Amino acid sequence: MAKILMKGNEAIAEAAIKAGCVNYFCYPITPQNEVGEYMARRLPEVGGAFLQGESEVAVGNMLFGAASTGQRVFTTSSSPGISLMQESISYMAGAHLPVVIVNIMRGGPGLGGILPAQSDYFQATKGGGHGDYRLLVLAPSTIQEAVDLMMLSFHLAEKYRNPVMIIGDGMIGQMMEPVEFPEHHEEPELPSNDLWAITGAKGREPRVIKSLFLDPKLLDDNSWNLYDKYARMEREEIRFESYRIKPKNKILIVSYGTMARICQTAIDELEKDGVSVGLFRPITLFPFPSKQIAKEAKKKNIENVLVIEMSTAQMKEDVDLAVLGAKPVKFYGETGGLVPSPDAVKEQIMKLIKNPNDELKRR
Amino acid sequence: MNEDARTLFSRPESLNEVVTHYCPGCTHGVIHRLVAEVLDELGVRENTVGVAPVGCSVFIYKYLGTDFLEAPHGRAPALATGFKRLRPDMMVFTYQGDGDLASIGMGEIVHAANRGEKITTIFVNNAVYGMTGGQMAPTTMPGQVTTTSPGGRNVNDTGYPIRVAELLSALVTPNYIERVAVHTPQHIIKAKQAIRKAFTYQKEGRCFSLVEVLSTCPTNWGKTTEESLDWVESRMVPYFPLGCYKDPETAEVPDGAV
Ligand SMILES: Cc1ncc(C[n+]2csc(CCOP(=O)(O)OP(=O)(O)O)c2C)c(N)n1
Ligand code: SF4
Numbered sequence: 001m002a003k004i005l006m007k008g009n010e011a012i013a014e015a016a017i018k019a020g021c022v023n024y025f026c027y028p029i030t031p032q033n034e035v036g037e038y039m040a041r042r043l044p045e046v047g048g049a050f051l052q053g054e055s056e057v058a059v060g061n062m063l064f065g066a067a068s069t070g071q072r073v074f075t076t077s078s079s080p081g082i083s084l085m086q087e088s089i090s091y092m093a094g095a096h097l098p099v100v101i102v103n104i105m106r107g108g109p110g111l112g113g114i115l116p117a118q119s120d121y122f123q124a125t126k127g128g129g130h131g132d133y134r135l136l137v138l139a140p141s142t143i144q145e146a147v148d149l150m151m152l153s154f155h156l157a158e159k160y161r162n163p164v165m166i167i168g169d170g171m172i173g174q175m176m177e178p179v180e181f182p183e184h185h186e187e188p189e190l191p192s193n194d195l196w197a198i199t200g201a202k203g204r205e206p207r208v209i210k211s212l213f214l215d216p217k218l219l220d221d222n223s224w225n226l227y228d229k230y231a232r233m234e235r236e237e238i239r240f241e242s243y244r245i246k247p248k249n250k251i252l253i254v255s256y257g258t259m260a261r262i263c264q265t266a267i268d269e270l271e272k273d274g275v276s277v278g279l280f281r282p283i284t285l286f287p288f289p290s291k292q293i294a295k296e297a298k299k300k301n302i303e304n305v306l307v308i309e310m311s312t313a314q315m316k317e318d319v320d321l322a323v324l325g326a327k328p329v330k331f332y333g334e335t336g337g338l339v340p341s342p343d344a345v346k347e348q349i350m351k352l353i354k355n356p357n358d359e360l361k362r363r
Numbered sequence: 364m365n366e367d368a369r370t371l372f373s374r375p376e377s378l379n380e381v382v383t384h385y386c387p388g389c390t391h392g393v394i395h396r397l398v399a400e401v402l403d404e405l406g407v408r409e410n411t412v413g414v415a416p417v418g419c420s421v422f423i424y425k426y427l428g429t430d431f432l433e434a435p436h437g438r439a440p441a442l443a444t445g446f447k448r449l450r451p452d453m454m455v456f457t458y459q460g461d462g463d464l465a466s467i468g469m470g471e472i473v474h475a476a477n478r479g480e481k482i483t484t485i486f487v488n489n490a491v492y493g494m495t496g497g498q499m500a501p502t503t504m505p506g507q508v509t510t511t512s513p514g515g516r517n518v519n520d521t522g523y524p525i526r527v528a529e530l531l532s533a534l535v536t537p538n539y540i541e542r543v544a545v546h547t548p549q550h551i552i553k554a555k556q557a558i559r560k561a562f563t564y565q566k567e568g569r570c571f572s573l574v575e576v577l578s579t580c581p582t583n584w585g586k587t588t589e590e591s592l593d594w595v596e597s598r599m600v601p602y603f604p605l606g607c608y609k610d611p612e613t614a615e616v617p618d619g620a621v
Contacts, residue, residue, distance in 0.1 A: 023449055049448040053441070054474035061438035061471070065414070065445030068432050073449070091435050198430045198446070200453055202409035208424045210415075210433030 003178040008143045008168070009034035011179050012076065012102060013042065015150035018181050021072035021100070022048025025062040027055055027081060030114045031170040032104035035076040056081040060088025067097040068209050070197025072154050074100035078170075079108050079120050082128075089163055090129030093226065094211030096196070098157035101135075102150070102166045104173035107336040115337025116170030118257060121314035124167050125286040132223040134230045135165045136237065137285040139256045143177040149283075155187045156237065160229050161196070167285070169310060171258045171339070234287040244271065245278030245296060251352055252296050253279045254319050255308040259340070263308055266345035277349055285315070290322035297323045303356045308345060309333045312362075332360045375399040377408045377428045384422060388581040388588030391419060393545045394487060394554070395426050398458070401559045402429065405566060411454040412446060414439040416468075418460035419493040437468020440475035443482045454565055456483040461502040462492040465525050469501075472531070476571050479536045483561045484573040486527060489580040490599065497583030501525045504598055509583070528575045528608045537614035538570050541607040544577040546595040550605075557607075570611045577603055 006014070013035045016024070022043055026036040036052065043050040049066070053059040059075055066073040077085065082103045092099055103124065107117035124137045136156055140146035149166055157164040198207060213219035244267055245252070255263045260281040267277050280296055282289050297305045305327050307316040313331045320329050332348045334340050348360050374380060378399035385391050402408045411429040415421055417436035424431035434442045439457035447455045464472050464486050475482065491509055492498040498511040502524045506515040516524075528542040539561055543554035554576055561572035577599050579591040586594060 025445065051444070051448055053444075054470055058438070058441040058444075058471050058474065061435060061441035062445035062448075064434070064438075065432060065442030065447075066449050068412075068442075068446055069449045071449050073445070087435050088438070095433075198412050198432065199450075200410040200412065201428065201430050206424070206428050206430050208431045208433060210424070210431070212421065212433055 001181055001183050003180045005176055006143065006179050007034055007174065007176050008146055009076075009104065009173040010038045011143050011147050012150050012173070013038040014181065015147040016074055016100070017042060017046060018185055019072070019151040019154050020185070021074055021154055022046050023066055023071055023073040024048070025051050025053055025059045025066065025073070025075050027053055027059050027077065029078045029081045031106060031116075032076045032078050032102070032173050034173070035102070056084035057087060060085035063099050064088050064092050064097065067092065067099045068198045070193035070199070074102065076102040076104065078104050078106050080111060082120065082123065086129035089135070090131050090133060091211050092163050093133035093135070094131060094222065095209050096161040097163070097209070098154070098161050099163050100150075100153045100157055100166065101163060102168070105167055105169050113337045114170070116258065116310065116339060117335050117337060118169050118259060118310040119312070119314065119335055120167060121285065121309070121311055124165050125288070125318070133226055134286050135163050136160060136233055136287075138164065138166045138239075139283060139285050140166065140168055140172060141257050141261045141281065143172065143175060144179050146172055147179050147181065151182070151185060155190070158190050158193070160233060162229055167257070169258050230287070237284055238287050238289045238292070239283035240289040240292055241281045241283060242296070243267065243279040243281065244276065245280065246276055247299065248301055249276050249278045250301055250303045250356070251277045251349060252302050252305045253277060253308060253349075254282070254293060254305060254315070255279060256282050256285065256315065259308055259310050262340060262342055263345055265342040266349065269342060270346055270349060275350070275353065288318050288322070290318065293319060293322040294324070294326065297327045302327055304352055305329045306349070306352060306360070307331045308340065310339060311335050330360045333362065375403045377402040379426050379428055381425060383426055385419065386582045388579060388591055389419070390545045390578045391487060393551060394485065394576050394578065395423065397551070397555045397558050398456070398485060399427055400555065401562050402427070404559065405562055407454045407562070407566065410452075411456070414443045414455070414457040416457070416459040416463040417494070418463045420458055420460060420487065421494070423458050437463050437466070438471055439463070440468065440471040440480070440482070440484065444475050444478070444480050447480055447482050451481065451568070454562065456485065456562070458485045459487065460493065461486070461488045461490065461500045465501040465527050473534070476531045476538055476573065477534050477536050479538060479571045481565055481568055482571060483565045485558065486573055486575045487578045488527070488575055488603065489578040490524070491580050491583045493580050493583055497580070502527070504602060524602060526603060528573070531573060532608035535616065536571070537611040537616050538609055539564050539572040539611060540609040542575040542577070542603060542605050544595055544600060544605055546577070546579065546592040564611065575603075
């Protein structure tokens with residue numbers, strides 16, 4: 001299939017349809033409104049269900065009901081809306097339901113702003129709602145990757161029967177880029193959902209999808225079953241990309257999403273000036289590629305690990321935990337909708353090369 | 364045995380043969396039975412999914428023989444919407460208390476009703492939060508003593524009980540809305556008819572349907588079973604008048620098209 005020029009939000013919508021998901025529930029919020037508008041046009045064409053709900057609280061719970069049918073379903077929203085979905089996300093995780101939730105992040109806390117940010121890292125990777133659960137979290141850095149991850153996400157949600165969250169900063173939603181959709185979409189086979197989906201108690205015992213376990217032993221079992229799934233994700237799903245990582249590098253940058261792409265531009269330009277710096281880009285934020293980061297950070301010539309984010313050092317905590325003091329972990333970031341330029345990134349890198357003991361913190 | 368012997372009364376197939384956890388004198392069980400009878404009569408048990416609320420009836424999935432989803436507090440109509448939109452061929456009903464539906468879940472029920480979701484809601488109004496120990500509900504009667512209105516509900520401070528059937532009937536969407544009670548055999552027969560009508564309308568794909576059922580909570584009302592049944596008649600029925608508030612057969616729908 002030829003490449004077509006598409007806005008990120010629309011590409012995400014089309015990717016879901018191409019992956020066989022024709023059910024979508026939403027509530028308007030900038031900067032992801034194009035997804036709902038696209039779906040309102042497209043889903044009637046392909047015979048799917050489109051509904052604009054009355055709030056993100058309701059939309060999350062509509063997803064809960066819809067996923068119980070065993071069919072694919074997803075929603076998109078942005079930071080404040082994702083906060084309202086936390087109730088249903090916790091319930092769906094507890095009830096082992098496969099859904100896909102896309103967060104096109106804007107700056108926060110509170111109403112924050114509408115410009116791109118990466119400030120929902122904690123919310124996405126550390127739970128967000130109540131209880132012992134995690135989401136499988138994917139972070140694309142280009143629109144093509146958003147398409148690819150979107151198409152993969154439904155399979156992952158079903159493989160683990162767990163909500164999958166895709167987090168992209170506002171740029172992923174708003175940018176236009178050439179994208180290519182695969183001619184044929186194939187997925188590894190999974191056990192049939194006949195064993196759990198709600199289809200009516202015909203010829204079988206009635207079934208309940210629930211997260212209530214008043215017996216503490218059963219709740220303990222459920223929580224450890226969830227834990228085992230997350231441990232399996234850690235074994236099978238870690239995804240990351242290394243860019244220009246070489247033995248002679250003194251600095252290892254860790255960055256994700258659009259921010260990582262800006263870092264690549266800075267790294268390319270420095271390379272031309274004879275300065276070599278490598279980038280480690282986590283694609284799965286949960287499970288987090290801790291071991292892989294540690295391995296790179298511990299290499300002999302690395303003097304500093306530099307985390308760059310559009311937040312006030314959220315992912316840095318995971319990098320700190322990965323590196324465990326083996327090397328200093330420095331941070332540079334801007335947030336609230338300010339996006340560090342390649343020049344700003346270059347400047348920070350050069351500072352650190354000149355004075356490896358410098359503490360970089362903020363804009 | 365008399366050769367004319369016929370079974371006049373038996374356990375509906377849709378009602379599981381288990382002991383419920385309800386308190387003595389609680390009418391949740393009566394309402395469950397009516398729903399089960401209707402599911403049997405319409406022959407839809409195997410094609411139905413119920414959505415359980417958070418409240419005393421959270422375990423309804425143990426008592427009725429249909430598939431079930433267990434919703435977060437108040438969100439049953441949103442789950443039912445999501446399910447029904449993907450499976451319009453199945454019967455979907457919610458069963459909700461007054462704290463669940465008229466307080467935390469008011470948004471979800473109003474919008475599900477306004478969209479005319481083809482689902483059925485059994486709304487159990489017992490004027491109190493049962494499960495959490497008898498706190499004031501949006502339907503608590505003026506002057507009624509609860510654990511969080513120890514001096515009796517003060518309407519100057521907390522407003523008047525919400526009349527859900529009337530409130531939802533104010534929506535233009537042509538739904539079926541009726542209020543019934545289950546404190547006497549006659550009322551139980553009428554309640555059954557309303558529940559049957561509600562499920563029938565859904566089966567025909569016609570409209571959203573809600574039956575508000577005035578119910579008892581002897582435990583949290585601090586009353587005996589008999590006193591509770593009397594209290595429904597003397598206190599609740601005058602404030603929550605019984606009857607059909609909206610029926611798609613007779614509802615007038617303005618043409619507001621632009
Ligand atoms: C989000 C949330 N808030 C509060 C509760 C606690 N809670 C459980 S049941 C209930 C009230 C139920 O009362 P009602 O809906 O009137 O049903 P009843 O028990 O009287 O049948 C509450 C507040 C909860 N489970 N979830
Ligand atoms: S607390 Fe009230 S509503 Fe709950 S089971 Fe007992 S009597 Fe019924």
